[in-house]
Amino acid sequence: MSPKETNNSLKLMVCFVLFTYYSWVTYSNICCPPPPGEDLNSKARSKYQQEQLREWSIEQQREREQARRNQEQADRLYELKMRELDQRSMDLQKAEEECRRNINMATTDYNNALVRPLVIMLFT
Numbered sequence: 001m002s003p004k005e006t007n008n009s010l011k012l013m014v015c016f017v018l019f020t021y022y023s024w025v026t027y028s029n030i031c032c033p034p035p036p037g038e039d040l041n042s043k044a045r046s047k048y049q050q051e052q053l054r055e056w057s058i059e060q061q062r063e064r065e066q067a068r069r070n071q072e073q074a075d076r077l078y079e080l081k082m083r084e085l086d087q088r089s090m091d092l093q094k095a096e097e098e099c100r101r102n103i104n105m106a107t108t109d110y111n112n113a114l115v116r117p118l119v120i121m122l123f124t
Helices: 003-030 042-122
Strands: none
Touching: none
């Protein structure tokens, strides 16, 4: 909760306490103490509860929005990593194919080099 929201909450609580106290003092000056079960501060309490619910709702919205942003960031990072791994895999595959081609060419050259003297001997 931000300092401003905390300050607003404290102001509301102070107002509620003062209103409760002054309501009781005013009522007791008019007649006797309130009968049991009578809620003299229902309006103030209701207003305080509504304000508190509003603040909680706003806080939940902020938390949900932050969670959504965090999830989007995680998804972006995952996608980037997957692309990087795919590119690396493709580069390794190309290098492997080139290596195979070079090995096949070297093997062919070697075999030709071995056969050449035999061919020369046979035809001479």
